[in-house]
Amino acid sequence: MPNHHQQTVPPRLAVSISGSGGTGAVTVGLILLDAVAKAGFYGNMTRAFGPQIRGGESAVMLHFSDQPIETLAEFSQLHLALDWVKFDRFEDEIPLTADSLVIYENSREKPPGLVENSGATLLGVDLQAIVKTIKGSRINMVALGIVAQQIGLARHFIEAALQKTLGRKGSEVVETSMAAVDAGMALLTDTPLSGLANWQPTHQPRWNMSGNEACGLGTLRGGLKFAAAYPITPATDIVEYLARPLVQMGGNLLIAEDELAAMNMVIGASFGGAPSMTATSGPGLSLMIEAMGLAVAAEIPALVITVMRGGPSTGIPTKSEQSDLNQALYALHGDAPHLVIAPLNIQESVNISQWALALSEALQTLVILVTDQHLGQTRMIMDPVDKLPLTLSRxxxxxxxxxxxxxxxxxxxxxxxxxxxxxxxxxxxxxxxxxxxxxxxxxxxxxxxxxxxxxxxxxxxxxxxxDYGELWAQRLPMANAQHTVITWGSSFEAVKEAVKLLNHRGAAISLIGLRLIMPLQAEALAALTQHQKVLVIEQNDSAQLSHYLLAEKAIPLDSEAYAKPGPLLFKPSDLIRPIQTWMEDRT
Amino acid sequence: MSVEKIPVKKARPNDYTSEHHPVWCPGCGHFFILRALTKALAWLNLDKENIGLVSGIGCSSRLPAYLDVYGFHGVHGRALALASGLKLARPDLTVIAAGGDGDGYSIGGNHFIHACRRNMDITYIVMDNEVYGMTKGQPSPTSDPDWHSKLAPKGTGLARFNPMGIALASGASFIARGFSGDPNGLTKILTEAIEHKGFSLVEIKSPCVTFRPEQKDWHHAMRLMNVTLTANPMEAAQAIYGSDGFDTGIFFQADMPVYEAEAANEKPHSDSASMESIEKALLV
Incomplete structure (x- = not known):
């Protein structure tokens, strides 16, 4: 994967916004991400929601940088609260410290205790009073102006992003919103954050894309002609994204009555010659398992993308976990050899999903592509990805x-x-x-x-x-390393950053990110790790990857695991100490 | 459908059979359905390679291996889902799904409802013998409530599933009942069903001589081809609910919206031009 940016840790600006239903926190996040991208920078955005279907409290967490960034910050530098309704729900996602600045709407509620106790600098502003002076305006647009001012984002980038998002509602809506943005920008002139102004903007084209969309794009590039699916969080975005482009590409999408149907529809279409896929998550994958065995036995090419969420059972549908690896590896009955592939980050989801579809065609079998809620639903500003030059076909x-x-x-x-x-x-x-x-x-x-x-x-x-070539793993070897960390999926970027930081401080740790998990390239992996101390890092409670690698004799018997369940993605800062502790014990 | 072509060579029923001999018991009604199907295909003069015949699991679901067409013997209950994927991806094919009463109405019940509702151009042949034969004689959704079996020694006590009523309520546009012991009537029904544009349910009474030997008496009870065709769902409902299950013929046939491949209808740009516009939409 191309990466021109080689700094140890990317400079980062972490901003979060929260509010109750209807306040429009998510809209602010989407516009901010787009505007910062238009200004020549990179970023990512994750979301958190209350359990309500619509109108519940929601929060967005944004990370900006002058280079592609997939990891999360240790704490939120700037938090803007449109109100404090049920803010405690986001305590885990929005860590506040004494270094945080919290700006909040103060006409109705005081900050809750957990915010007071964080030691953050608190600044109350009367957003309601401001919107009363601008007819038809909303407080989230004032907040947008405040954040833009705080991070040093120029007005015209906001206007361009607003035009893109709200333009179809008419010029009046955009003008009213900009008036509110202007009011927000004028409100606080102090800018304590060292913001975008310190970074060199790029003028290169970039994509604004979620990991789920990246999977959709990759399969389209791979020649996808058919998709069938039943709605399930957090995978539905993939087929929603595909609905129009798939037809543009001469393909078809079928909304299945259930996951059992979806998988069989895929098999039927593929039998007819159409490269085919479905997308689901753990519970849906459970329903597809029988027909997945049919694809193996009848040798029908089929791609299943599973976007993991917290499990078992209904678990935590809206949050991330790497706990369905065992399901992808072992759930089929009988001896049913198939492929299990996982992208290591959002950006490479484009190429790895293209590869996965091509492999299903070439090998006439089932390929399970495993991603998770974080990889799938995080939106990211990334460098455009060139199409993989694959020549695999049926x-x-x-x-x-x-x-x-x-x-x-x-x-x-x-x-x-x-x-x-x-x-x-x-x-x-x-x-x-x-x-x-x-x-x-x-x-x-x-x-x-x-x-x-x-x-x-x-x-x-x-x-x-x-011959799967070089794509089976991403290797970041260190000269003279005696320690190797192995990880997969959405944990990779955080582990990579933590390992780079430790190496920068004088450690020598090699890193392997596994993409092709089944069939495991066990000999290659064993050769790389035979004289190494190995730590396997994964986001689940039972160390599923670690046990698998041990069972396959792909890593030394004294290897260890650092396995923590979801639903919070690892941050690089979470991993420094566990890796250090393991190294101290294992020298 | 290739019936519109000028036939170069008139096909014969035996052209459509494979060299494999069915696993069915001697006297099984399914033999006659196989024969009627090959006669219907020959009558329509369809090219063998343009027929997709999909099934699930059960005695009747063994059918694909006995025809020299593109067949698929899938998993239990999912023939209609598989057929729907095939038809959407390959609208040029004549797609037929086949199976039994347990496969279609019990484990596959949800797919049955939604296949009717989509009204895709698929013919669904159900060889109904009111019993699970392959697992040696358990009551199925169409068994009579008082039929005694090992699994239900006093009968199930449950009313029979009404497949034709469900099909009508769910949106199928062609609904017929045939009898395996009436090869001519059955061939006619199957021919009409395959020709019909939309989802066609052909519910066929097919005696299981091994586990339901009393069904041999169906011969005497059947009232063959005595049904009046209607395109009016109210009249069809009356005929379906008014029948004791021994009337055969086409109960309902109507011209209703068919779910079709969107892409086949319009594709204005080349793949590379389409891909370019898809990727352009991602730009900041």
Missing amino acids: LQPKADPTADTAVHYQRYQITDSGISPMSLPGMGSYQYAAEGLTHTESGLPSSRVQDHAQHLHKRSHKILQF
């Missing part, structure tokens, strides 16, 4: 309509690679019946010992023999 028999191959075509022919030419409906003389029962090479059901063994082997062989 192996088809050479069409020869004159040949009488009907009795000879063997859909599940045993080949050296384990991959058999797959005909598509419409190809004359190559008719066959795709089969979920144990079958012969021609696809006829069989319960014979030899057929069973032969085809189990065929299906595991085809994914084991395949």
Whole structure:
């Protein structure tokens, strides 16, 4: 993945905004992110919501930088509270310290105790009084002006972003909003934050995109022609994003009646020749498992993107956790070899989802792409991603309509690679019946010992023999390192930053981020770690990745795990001490 | 559908059969349904390679292997979901789903409702013998409440599921009942069903001679092809609810909106031009 920015820790400005339903905290966040991007910078935005469907309290956490940034800050430097309704809900997401500045609407409520006790500098302003002077304006736009002034964001960037978001509501709405923004910008002239003014803006094109959208884009680039899905948080954004572009690309989307249907629809479309996918999360994945086994047995290419959330059961639908790895690895019944792939950050979700779809096509099997709520729903300003130059595609028999191959075509022919030419409906003389029962090479059901063994082997062989190239892991080796940290998914960026910081301070730690988790490149991983002290970092309670790597003998037996459940993403600052402690114990 | 083509060669029913012999018991009604289906396909002169035949699990779901078309023997209860994906991705194909009463009305019940509701151009053949045969004789949703079995020694006590009523209420645009013992009538119904544009339910009474030997008497009870076709759902409801289950024919056929592939209808730009505009929308 290209990254031109090599500073140890990116400079960062952390801003958060909260408010009860209808105050428009999220709108402020979206406009701010876009405006800061227009000003030539980077950033990311995460959200937190109350349990209400609509109109509940919400908060946005933004991080700005002069380089792409995917990690979260230790604390919020500037928090703007549109009110204090149920603010305690966001205590974990919005850490306040003595170094925080809190600006709040003071006409109704005083700050709650937890804010008072944080030691933050508190500054109350009467936002309600200001909006009364500007007809039709809202307090969130005044707040937008205040934050813009505090971080040194020029007015015309706000105006451009507002135009993009509110333009379709008419010029009057934009003008009223800008009047409120101006009032906000004029309110506090003190700017204690060292803001955007200190950074060099870029004039290069950048994308404003969530990880879920990145997965959608990647699959489109990979030639996606069909998607079916049933709504589930936090995965629905993927198919919502795809709805229009997929049709533009000549594909189709089907809203399934449930996840069992979605998975079978994918299999049906793929049988017809369309590169196909579905998107879901843990509970939905549970319902898809049976048909996922069918994709494996009948050798039908299929991509399933699962966006993990807190589990088990309904768990925490709106928050992140890396606790469905075992499900992706082991939930299928029988010996059902398949691929499990995970992107390491939001930006690479574009390429890794393209790769995942291409692999499903090339290997004619099930690929589970595992992301999580943080990767999926965090919105980010990123450098545009070039399309992966992949040439993988589905192996088809050479069409020869004159040949009488009907009795000879063997859909599940045993080949050296384990991959058999797959005909598509419409190809004359190559008719066959795709089969979920144990079958012969021609696809006829069989319960014979030899057929069973032969085809189990065929299906595991085809994914084991395949050359996955360099993408299987992201390696950041350190010279003379005796310590290696291994991680995956949304933990990667935080671990990377923590490791870089420790290395900068004199430690020597190598880092491996795993993308191809099944089939595990166990020999390669074992070779890299055989003389190393290894720590596996993951966001779940039971150290799922660590146990898997140990079982596969891919890491030394004395390896350790730092596993913490969600729903809060690791921050780099959370990981410094655990890594240091492990190193002290393991020298 | 390729019926609109000028037939170069008139197909024969045997052209559509594969070399595999069915696993069904001697005397099973399903043999006659297989035969009627191949006759209907030949009558329509469809190209074998342009037919997708999808099934779930059960005795009747073994059907795809016995035809020389593109078949799919999937998982239990999900044939209609699989068929829907196939039809949307490949609108050029004639898509047929087949299965039994347990597969379609019990484990697949939700998909049945929503397949009717979408009214995609799919023909759904249900070979209804009112029993789970492959698992050796358990009561299905269409079993009579007082039918005794090992699993329900006193009968289930439950009213029969009414598939045709459900199909009508859910939006299917073609609803018919056939009888495996009436090859000519059944061939006619299947031909009409495949030709119909929209979702066609063909509910076929097909005796299970092994676990429901009393069904051999259906021969005497059936009133063949005595139903009056209507496009009026009120009249169809009356006919469906008024029938004791032994009337055959097409109960309902109407011209209703069909869920179709959006992309097939309009695609103004090349892939690369479309991709360019999709990526442009992401720019700050």
